[in-house]
Amino acid sequence: MKKARDLHLLLKTIRRSSTTTTPKMDPSDRYCFSPILRWNPEVENYFIKAYGADHFSIISKALTRPSSYSCVRVNTLKSTSDAVIEKLLEIIKEKGFDGDCHGKEGSGPNENVGSPLEESLKNGPIVKCQIPGLEYVLFVKGSGPHMIDYGYVPGAPPKEVIVSRKCAEAVLRGAQVFVPGVMACSAHVEKGDTVAVSAATEQCNPNGGWAIGITRGTVLQGLQTDPYYFERNGLYIGQGTATMSRAGLFRASKGIAVDMNNRVFRLPSFYDVLEGEIFLQNLPSIVTAHALDPQKGERILDMCAAPGGKTTAIAILMKDEGELVALDRSHNKVQDIQKLAAEMSLTCITTYKLDVLKAIRQRNEADDINTNQSSNSLRFHEEKASSSTAEGFNLDKTCEDNVSNAIENGGTYVSKADIRKAKRRMRNGPGRNQCIGGRVENSKGFYPDSFDRVLLDAPCSALGLRPRLFVGEVTIDSLKKHATYQRRMFDQAVKLVRPGGVIVYSTCTINPGENEALVRYALDTYKFLSLASQVSSSFLPLTTNFTSQA
Numbered sequence: 001m002k003k004a005r006d007l008h009l010l011l012k013t014i015r016r017s018s019t020t021t022t023p024k025m026d027p028s029d030r031y032c033f034s035p036i037l038r039w040n041p042e043v044e045n046y047f048i049k050a051y052g053a054d055h056f057s058i059i060s061k062a063l064t065r066p067s068s069y070s071c072v073r074v075n076t077l078k079s080t081s082d083a084v085i086e087k088l089l090e091i092i093k094e095k096g097f098d099g100d101c102h103g104k105e106g107s108g109p110n111e112n113v114g115s116p117l118e119e120s121l122k123n124g125p126i127v128k129c130q131i132p133g134l135e136y137v138l139f140v141k142g143s144g145p146h147m148i149d150y151g152y153v154p155g156a157p158p159k160e161v162i163v164s165r166k167c168a169e170a171v172l173r174g175a176q177v178f179v180p181g182v183m184a185c186s187a188h189v190e191k192g193d194t195v196a197v198s199a200a201t202e203q204c205n206p207n208g209g210w211a212i213g214i215t216r217g218t219v220l221q222g223l224q225t226d227p228y229y230f231e232r233n234g235l236y237i238g239q240g241t242a243t244m245s246r247a248g249l250f251r252a253s254k255g256i257a258v259d260m261n262n263r264v265f266r267l268p269s270f271y272d273v274l275e276g277e278i279f280l281q282n283l284p285s286i287v288t289a290h291a292l293d294p295q296k297g298e299r300i301l302d303m304c305a306a307p308g309g310k311t312t313a314i315a316i317l318m319k320d321e322g323e324l325v326a327l328d329r330s331h332n333k334v335q336d337i338q339k340l341a342a343e344m345s346l347t348c349i350t351t352y353k354l355d356v357l358k359a360i361r362q363r364n365e366a367d368d369i370n371t372n373q374s375s376n377s378l379r380f381h382e383e384k385a386s387s388s389t390a391e392g393f394n395l396d397k398t399c400e401d402n403v404s405n406a407i408e409n410g411g412t413y414v415s416k417a418d419i420r421k422a423k424r425r426m427r428n429g430p431g432r433n434q435c436i437g438g439r440v441e442n443s444k445g446f447y448p449d450s451f452d453r454v455l456l457d458a459p460c461s462a463l464g465l466r467p468r469l470f471v472g473e474v475t476i477d478s479l480k481k482h483a484t485y486q487r488r489m490f491d492q493a494v495k496l497v498r499p500g501g502v503i504v505y506s507t508c509t510i511n512p513g514e515n516e517a518l519v520r521y522a523l524d525t526y527k528f529l530s531l532a533s534q535v536s537s538s539f540l541p542l543t544t545n546f547t548s549q550a
């Protein structure tokens, strides 16, 4: 009962705050980009306590903007940074994919102004990361915020397209407006018309929840009587050319709807660019893989791996030698990891579908009799061979060793069926999972102490991912739930890493409850864990390294 009342009070508070924060402005001033994130008041207070009001206000504003550069990781197994720079410069020359400047630079704060990166990007559109060991990371210059003249004339507002919030966030990162993202459009828009594009963000509905209140297909007049007219003040993300008529926009099922040629933020699009040679990835994610410091020949676990950004970064750092087990609980997402690994020609990655909360495989008595052995690597092989899930993404690579190791070792039992299976696999060549769209295998889990290094890139509240135009759905309760879940996952990581091994824990959120508090929990709960220094002290990621001395 009490819970229900608390919830009611909380929702009331949200509703009140949402109406008071809607800014009213002159019609000509609304065509700009100056979003204000609306937080649940309790969450806002919590962050203000954690960061201080001024710092949190800077964070909150920065969250609404994309980074002013794109970060690209070079697949050093296929190319070099210099070769990629040369190719990208050629593409920029041909296609101008960093965007021409149509508008004036805005005066809004830019987090990189005056930074060493900003300075070096003045000398050219692409620079190599200066941090030792990270020379395979390239920064490609973007720009913004730009002020755009939408051509507002009193009484004759510009033609408009409203896109969903998710579509708008993608556009701010450099994407085009695709058909499914279009929510509403002015009457009489024809192919080739210039349109002002704005974002529909979630609004508080009468039940206290949040929803995008605009019905798909709504006709806009550009007048104050339009639905969510005031709510879209300051949410204009640029101008583009409609690629089809209004009717076409709502009839088509896919394709580009608006070619965004005059953007508030101009970031290069890497769609279809140097596939397999480069990977677009945020710097902290690259640093996370680096902090794990993976070594050739090791056995490494990536617990929450999909879509595989960090998995592939780790595989490249291992020089594709050793075994990298990549887990995710979602079947489709495991396929994404497989696709990415295949695209980057990485073979040391073995993928499984597994809920990592059930990642520990219990050793039964039969196992104990059969695995009376000291060699860790042999134990790993045996664990795989005895598993019904033995056909991982790259299992074939090691199956010959599995069988011969086991036989040489005398005392280790490998069933005839396993040997037959392994031979069949050797005869038939690469497993069917070594191709795009391969089968996703379930796993029974792994024995304790199985891995040299473990990455736990935990699901989190993602309050560090930007740009974000809406955070109203985040509650104290949802933040707490993330923290509880992460602790349970961490407990599994501790069991799976071998004594002396390394765990890297990372999130993409600013919530101290999911970051610093987890570190506190880890050190208080597992006295044999200690914080390890990272490979480079110049990093400032949301990652924490632990070593296990148990």
Ligand SMILES: C[S@@+](CC[C@H](N)C(=O)[O-])C[C@H]1O[C@@H](n2cnc3c(N)ncnc32)[C@H](O)[C@@H]1O
Pocket: 285, 303, 304, 305, 306, 307, 308, 309, 310, 311, 327, 328, 329, 330, 333, 354, 355, 356, 357, 457, 458, 459, 460
């Ligand atoms: C932050 S994302 C991982 C991103 C990934 N490491 C990368 O860099 O590309 C978190 C992932 O954890 C997965 N996940 C959530 N709960 C899980 C569980 N209990 N077991 C396994 N995976 C889980 C989600 O499906 C999601 O793909």
